[in-house]
Amino acid sequence: MSIRPVKRVIKSKPTLEGAGVHLRRAFGFGNTSDFDPFLLLDDFRNDVPEDYLAGFPWHPHRGIETITYVLAGTVEHGDSMGNRGAITTGDVQWMTAGSGIIHQEMPKGDLSGRMHGFQLWGNLPSSLKMTPPRYQEVKAVDIPEVTDDDGTRVRIVAGNFWGKTGPVDGVAAEPVYLDVSVAPGRRKTLPVETTRHAFAYVFAGGGKFCNASSPLAVPTEGVGWLDTAPPSEADNRSLILFDRGDEVEVQAGEEGVRFLLVSGKPLEEPVAWYGPIVMNTQQELQQAFEELEKGTFLKAAS
Numbered sequence: 001m002s003i004r005p006v007k008r009v010i011k012s013k014p015t016l017e018g019a020g021v022h023l024r025r026a027f028g029f030g031n032t033s034d035f036d037p038f039l040l041l042d043d044f045r046n047d048v049p050e051d052y053l054a055g056f057p058w059h060p061h062r063g064i065e066t067i068t069y070v071l072a073g074t075v076e077h078g079d080s081m082g083n084r085g086a087i088t089t090g091d092v093q094w095m096t097a098g099s100g101i102i103h104q105e106m107p108k109g110d111l112s113g114r115m116h117g118f119q120l121w122g123n124l125p126s127s128l129k130m131t132p133p134r135y136q137e138v139k140a141v142d143i144p145e146v147t148d149d150d151g152t153r154v155r156i157v158a159g160n161f162w163g164k165t166g167p168v169d170g171v172a173a174e175p176v177y178l179d180v181s182v183a184p185g186r187r188k189t190l191p192v193e194t195t196r197h198a199f200a201y202v203f204a205g206g207g208k209f210c211n212a213s214s215p216l217a218v219p220t221e222g223v224g225w226l227d228t229a230p231p232s233e234a235d236n237r238s239l240i241l242f243d244r245g246d247e248v249e250v251q252a253g254e255e256g257v258r259f260l261l262v263s264g265k266p267l268e269e270p271v272a273w274y275g276p277i278v279m280n281t282q283q284e285l286q287q288a289f290e291e292l293e294k295g296t297f298l299k300a301a302s
């Protein structure tokens with residue numbers, strides 16, 4: 001078994017989106033190859049209603065899937081297919097935009113004014129870019145949670161983990177999407193299939209994501225100390241990008257650590273991306289925006 005080394009640790013950056021929503025972007029709109037098949041991760045945790053209530057009014061998507069996971073508050077949504085609904089604490093909405101959808105997402109805080117959650121974008125392969133749009137809305141009670149002997153808790157949104165299967169299925173990248181909590185001071189090893197790209201995003205507590213089975217391996221002969229990196233500290237709003245291997249190891253800090261652990265099979269296809277539309281070629285991208293102008297963007301029955 002091989003522990004995945006940490007490629008890099010990134011702090012999510014403040015960003016304005018939608019009609020003026022203050023959020024933090026962990027990755028997105030840059031080089032997509034390291035995170036393939038994922039394109040973007042936004043952390044929209046906010047305790048100031050004025051900074052999120054403007055929401056994300058009507059906007060188009062094509063060629064991607066959006067995964068919204070709510071920790072606190074409510075997100076009301078509607079779309080061009082006539083769907084309406086709301087997701088709240090612990091719920092997940094997985095939207096396959098496919099050939100095209102126009103929708104809106106309007107966040108509402110809880111009684112304390114908190115609106116907490118994440119949105120992840122997954123890319124679609126070229127063969128499914130123009131697939132019919134669909135929703136999977138999953139309530140908190142339907143997301144399995146497994147607790148290990150040492151108190152480690154894992155909510156399984158998608159994929160197979162520790163003998164349980166998450167409720168979201170039929171997704172192109174076959175993602176494993178986990179919400180992991182490790183108790184203070186515990187060291188935990190979690191399996192991740194070798195062929196997948198994987199990242200973690202810390203949103204409570206902190207810890208070290210270790211590069212080796214010991215906190216700092218003694219270098220072998222011929223390797224200088226400068227070439228041996230200690231494990232990376234990762235606290236709230238830290239993104240950890242892993243290299244290849246079949247396990248991820250974390251040493252929880254004094255407050256424990258809670259993080260998303262996401263992995264998926266890379267598509268290894270060209271990406272042509274502008275705003276909410278992600279295709280494979282500039283020509284396809286141009287066609288999408290021309291269709292928006294002409295009113296022929298939506299392919300499924302409205």
